[in-house]
Amino acid sequence: MDINTETRRSVAFIGSECYPFVKTGGLGDVMYALPKALADLNCDVKVILPRYHCIPWKYQEKMVYRGSFNMDLCADGTSYYVGIMEYVWDGVVYDFIDNDDFFTNGNPYTNLVDDIPKYCYFSKAALAALNYMNWIPDVIHCHDWQASLVPVLLRTQFADTPIKDAKTIMTIHNLRFQGVYNIPTIRYWTNLPEDVFNIDVFKTGYEDANILKAGLAYADIITTVSDTYAGEIQTPFYGEHLDAHMRHHAGKLRGIVNGIDVVQWDPKTDPKLAANYDISEVLPQKKLNKKALQEELGLEVDDGKFIIGLISRLTDQKGLDLVDAVLPGLIDGNTQIVVLGTGDAKYEDAFRYYENEYKGTVCSCIMYDEGRAHRIYAGADALLVPSLFEPCGLTQLIAMRYGTVPIVRETGGLYDTVEPFNQFTLQGNGFTFDRYEADLLYDAINRAKTVFFTDRWHWDEMVQRDMAKDVSWEASARQYRELYMELKPQ
Numbered sequence: 201m202d203i204n205t206e207t208r209r210s211v212a213f214i215g216s217e218c219y220p221f222v223k224t225g226g227l228g229d230v231m232y233a234l235p236k237a238l239a240d241l242n243c244d245v246k247v248i249l250p251r252y253h254c255i256p257w258k259y260q261e262k263m264v265y266r267g268s269f270n271m272d273l274c275a276d277g278t279s280y281y282v283g284i285m286e287y288v289w290d291g292v293v294y295d296f297i298d299n300d301d302f303f304t305n306g307n308p309y310t311n312l313v314d315d316i317p318k319y320c321y322f323s324k325a326a327l328a329a330l331n332y333m334n335w336i337p338d339v340i341h342c343h344d345w346q347a348s349l350v351p352v353l354l355r356t357q358f359a360d361t362p363i364k365d366a367k368t369i370m371t372i373h374n375l376r377f378q379g380v381y382n383i384p385t386i387r388y389w390t391n392l393p394e395d396v397f398n399i400d401v402f403k404t405g406y407e408d409a410n411i412l413k414a415g416l417a418y419a420d421i422i423t424t425v426s427d428t429y430a431g432e433i434q435t436p437f438y439g440e441h442l443d444a445h446m447r448h449h450a451g452k453l454r455g456i457v458n459g460i461d462v463v464q465w466d467p468k469t470d471p472k473l474a475a476n477y478d479i480s481e482v483l484p485q486k487k488l489n490k491k492a493l494q495e496e497l498g499l500e501v502d503d504g505k506f507i508i509g510l511i512s513r514l515t516d517q518k519g520l521d522l523v524d525a526v527l528p529g530l531i532d533g534n535t536q537i538v539v540l541g542t543g544d545a546k547y548e549d550a551f552r553y554y555e556n557e558y559k560g561t562v563c564s565c566i567m568y569d570e571g572r573a574h575r576i577y578a579g580a581d582a583l584l585v586p587s588l589f590e591p592c593g594l595t596q597l598i599a600m601r602y603g604t605v606p607i608v609r610e611t612g613g614l615y616d617t618v619e620p621f622n623q624f625t626l627q628g629n630g631f632t633f634d635r636y637e638a639d640l641l642y643d644a645i646n647r648a649k650t651v652f653f654t655d656r657w658h659w660d661e662m663v664q665r666d667m668a669k670d671v672s673w674e675a676s677a678r679q680y681r682e683l684y685m686e687l688k689p690q
């Protein structure tokens with residue numbers, strides 16, 4: 201049936217970050233791009249976010265006051281102000297929950313001592329705001345632990361309020377982060393009854409409560425961001441101590457792979473690039489971007505060099521121990537390495553050390569910089585994503601869109617989105633390795649280099665195949681829409 205004549209679905213997205221207001225990683229990209237894609241599929245979408253102080257003023261000043269009220273929150277009856285500030289953009293309505301007690305610090309996260317109360321407040325305020333605005337969606341789509349109290353509150357404290365008719369979806373973007381804290385603290389900040397602090401809902405270990413676990417138990421449907429990760433999280437290695445819980449709820453668990461916003465990420469129109477290009481001009485134009493990148497970063501300017509990019513949060517999830525192990529071995533006079541990221545001090549220091557050791561060959565940008573990320577995607581030849589685990593991964597998708605060949609470990613969404621180059625059939629989009637071992641990463645990079653240096657014709661064909669690949673949200677947004685239809689048949 202034509203999507204425009206099908207019943208319209210309304211959905212409220214609740215999550216802790218959203219590009220361009222606030223973003224620390226892929227969750228921010230998804231919270232921006234998926235609602236837009238759903239709006240194009242005839243869905244009515246509201247995105248509910250905290251109004252953090254770190255949101256740039258150019259957005260804050262455009263927000264319009266929608267109302268305010270006081271809300272009871274804590275077990276001792278303490279109540280807090282809830283303001284609603286609205287911003288409408290590109291078919292999507294953004295409602296920001298305003299409260300200075302909770303959202304002044306952090307970028308946007310600080311530490312669990314502050315973050316637990318912050319997101320207990322936010323989850324309840326989001327539901328209360330929907331009731332206040334009298335906007336009762338068909339589906340409430342919650343993202344990661346920061347919004348994971350929503351399904352629980354909906355079926356308990358909000359069970360007799362108008363919002364009760366909504367169904368819930370919990371999407372796991374990263375099972376590692378669960379919002380675990382001691383039971384008394386979480387009981388205090390949620391004022392939930394003792395009986396939900398049992399082993400099937402909140403309780404974890406002897407004395408802790410796990411907010412994500414509880415949300416997963418109460419949600420009508422659980423999704424995660426790739427099919428492979430949906431399977432992996434049911435195993436002890438990837439399950440982050442929740443594998444049994446995931447297996448228990450496997451009947452309502454689905455994997456839907458992420459896409460990227462192909463307007464935001466379009467080498468043909470990207471204003472941040474030195475030279476724009478589409479698939480027909482990629483080979484000459486990419487050389488211009490490569491030159492500009494080498495100049496920008498103080499690398500030796502030579503388009504014959506093989507530039508490997510790495511754009512990542514610097515945490516152990518991202519396979520940086522493997523990179524650390526192989527990096528010196530990659531320095532051969534023909535290879536340059538560009539790192540852009542922030543995170544754990546041990547990785548930041550390691551990359552600073554390599555930049556110093558191999559001046560003009562390795563450049564480590566220990567910073568968060570959107571513009572530079574765009575220029576690395578366009579100017580590098582290959583992008584490294586050797587993750588220990590990767591629920592979906594967006595950097596390999598962006599790389600392909602920019603004609604940059606991904607080198608990835610076969611895990612999670614990396615496995616689902618990068619087809620390994622086959623030297624016999626001459627098909628594939630990138631280079632892959634399976635076990636988490638430095639030698640295998642080294643071997644994958646060397647296979648890439650061999651094709652780049654000795655078989656450029658086939659390398660260039662792969663670059664064009666990558667650009668031709670559909671990495672948009674189109675297909676996956678339709679799958680979410682079908683889920684909304686299933687949850688609320690009419």
Ligand code: ADP
Pocket residue numbers: 224225226227229511512513540541542567568569570573592593594595596
């Ligand atoms: P994760 O969400 O686990 O961090 P993803 O691959 O899903 O990983 O998404 C990462 C997103 O963050 C991409 O849009 C990537 O370009 C961006 N990114 C990561 N680090 C930086 C950085 N230092 N500067 C700019 N953008 C970054």
Ligand code: GLC
Pocket residue numbers: 225226227230373374425458590591592593594613
């Ligand atoms: C998480 C995951 C990443 C995924 C992103 C968006 O941050 O680490 O793999 O792409 O969420 O879903």
